[in-house]
Amino acid sequence: MWPARGTLAVVVTNPASCTNAVCASNSVNLSVAASAAPTPAPILSSISPTTASAGGRGFYSYCHWLQLHERFDCPGQWCEPYDNIRLVDAAHGGPSGQRCRRRGDSEHHRIHSGSGRRHVRSALADRRERESHADHHQSESGQRDGRQCRLHAHGHWHRLRRRRDRHGGRLQARTVTVDSATQVRIAVQATDVASQGTLAVVVTNPASCTNAVCASNSVDLSVAASSTSSTPTSPVLYFTDLASGPRSGNGDTSKGQIANQDGALVTVWGQNLGTSQGTSTITLGA
C-alpha cells in the first residue's frame, strides 16, 4: 500500500545471501510526495451577447471563464489585438521567449445539436485524442510581431460529426479563438441560430479536468424570434395625397412662409422615413 504522502523505508532482502542470519540490506528512504493538484475544469462566468435573433447571420460569441488553465498563464500575451495574437506557435513562443502554447492547443469548438436543445461546446484540444485520430488535419495562421505563426490542429472533427451526444444530437465543429486568458471567441454560424431556442454553451478543455470532468458549466445563449424581418430598412414611399399642384400662390403663412410665394402642401406616406428632419430629407425634382 502506498501512502498518500510521506516516506517509505526500502529494504532489500536476499535469503540466499545472509550473514549471521541477517538477510536484509540497509534501509534507504523513498519520499512519496503529494500528487499535483488537478487543474480544475473551466468555469464560465458570462457570455456575450446573451441573445441572438433567429434567422440572423452568424456572429462571434464571447465566453469568459474564471479559472485559468496553466497553458494560458502567459500574462499579457493574450490581451493583444486580435490580429496579432490569434494564433501563436510553440516554435515562436512569446516575446519573452517563454513557451506559451503548444502546438494544437485550444482551437477546437464543437456543437452538440440535441433535440430541442443545442449545445455549443468549445473544446480545447485534447492532444491525446488528436494524436489517436490524426487522420484529419487543419491549420490556421496568424500574425504575431510581424512573424507568421501557424497553429496546427490534427482534427477529429469529421469523426465527431458522426458521433451522437447523449441527446442524440449531431456534433459539429466550430471555430473558436482564444482571445485572452479568460475569453474565447466562438464563431456561431447562421445555421446555429436559424430557429428559436437556447444554446447551452459549454467550454471543454480536455487538458483541464477534475475527476474526469473536463467540461465547464453552461451559459445560455437565447435565440429569440426575429423582429419583423419584413420591415424594409430603406425608406419606401407608398402614395401621396396630391398628384399635382401649383408651385406658387399659397397664401398660408401659419408656418412662417411668405404669402403667395410658394405652392401646394403635399403629404406623402411611406415607411422608414426617419424620426427627425435632421436625418431625413425630401426633394421634389432635381
Place this chain on the structure above:
Amino acid sequence: MTPTAILLLGNATPPSCGAATLFNTYRKLQCITFQVDHATPPGAQNIVVTVNGIASNPVPFTSADDGDDLVCGFRGVGPEPLRVPMARFKVGVNALNSGDILYVKDGLNATGGIVVPRSSHYSIATAPLAIVAYPGAAVQVGDSTHDGIGITCSGCGYLDDVCQAGDLRGIPSGHPP
C-alpha cells in the same frame, strides 16, 4: 429641389396624417407633409425621401404653373379671432377653379355636404380640383345621412356665402377679413 418647408414628419396617425390610423400593429406607416417651393421646375417631377443617405423610390408629382392654393379657415389663432369665421366651406368651394387646391382648416365642418358649383367645372378642366384638410386639421364633410361632396350643380345661388371669394384667394388665413 428642397421644399420650402417640412410641416410634418411623424407616424401616420390622425389627424396629423389624415383620418386613417396607418401606424398600428400591422402597419408602420409614416407621413411627411411639405410645401412645394416656388423654384421647383414645372412639369413632371419625383418626390424622393432620403434617410441616412439611403434614397427611397420616387413618387411622381406634377408641379404646375397655373392654379392657386386656397385656404379656407378661421383667421389667426386665439380665443377672440376664433369666434369670427373668415370663411365657410362653401365659399372656398365656390372659389375653386381648374387646378386649385382648397385647404380646409379646423372648425370648418360641412355635415350637410358640399356641392362643387357649376363655375368650378362648367368649362373643360385642365387640372384637377382638390379639397384637402389642412395638415393636422380635423374636418368633417357630410355625415351618415348626407353625401360629403356632390358635383351636381343647379346653380350657385343656394350656396351660403358669408364672404367673397376674393377674401380667400391668395389671402393668408391670418389676414383679417
